[in-house]
Amino acid sequence: MGPYRGYGELLTHVRALASRGYRLRVIGHSVRKEPLFALVRGAEPHGTLARTAVVLAGVHPNEWIGVETALRLAEQALTSDLGERSLVFVPVVNPDGLWRVERNLRAGRHRFVRHNARGVDLNRNFATAWGKTGLVQRLLGRVFSPGSRPESEPEVLAIAHFLARCRVDRAVSLHSFGAAVLYPSAYTTAPIADADEHRRWAERIAAAAAR
DSSP: OTTOOOHHHHHHHHHHHHTTTOEEEEEEEOTTOOEEEEEEEESOOSSSOOEEEEEEOOSSTTOHHHHHHHHHHHHHHTTSOOTTOEEEEEOOSOHHHHHHHHHHHHTTOOOOOOSOTTSOOGGGOSSTTTTOOOHHHHHTTTTTOOOSSTTOSHHHHHHHHHHHTSEEEEEEEOOOSSSOOOOSBTTBOSOOTTHHHHHHHHHHHHHHHHO
């Protein structure tokens, strides 16, 4: 595993954050029945008008550093005054894939693992822009498999269901490929609400990442 922590150690960190101020929610389960955890801090995101910021990580299990980054951000946010805002972290979106990567690494095998236990790219399974593919995605269909329908995978369905009851106005999906902040979104170049504010936010993230 080198400098990376195993799945069990990551969950220990999640539980430690829950003991230090986060509320731990099980929002669903993976294909192989691993729990999907959300860490919630600040205002209650459900049944209120609280604006909610969301951080997702571990969508692609070979991008292990994203999980570590999410947990580090959660640590830093413990000292932040959120006011009336809610903050939600889902640090491991794809636990089955993470398990597979860990088993491979511990056995000395270096394998490309992008999918969940059913061979679906969870990043392509969300309802937004589902099935809209570019040339590369069409040529590499198995690599970018979106699933049989939007939210066909239990991991994505759980996240979508949980966030549907939140007033989400900011979301970051942490990936460790390309050293880029995608703005406004990966699937469109159309203007978004509060565009200037979001651009400043994206530029601050990019500057911090460069350091």
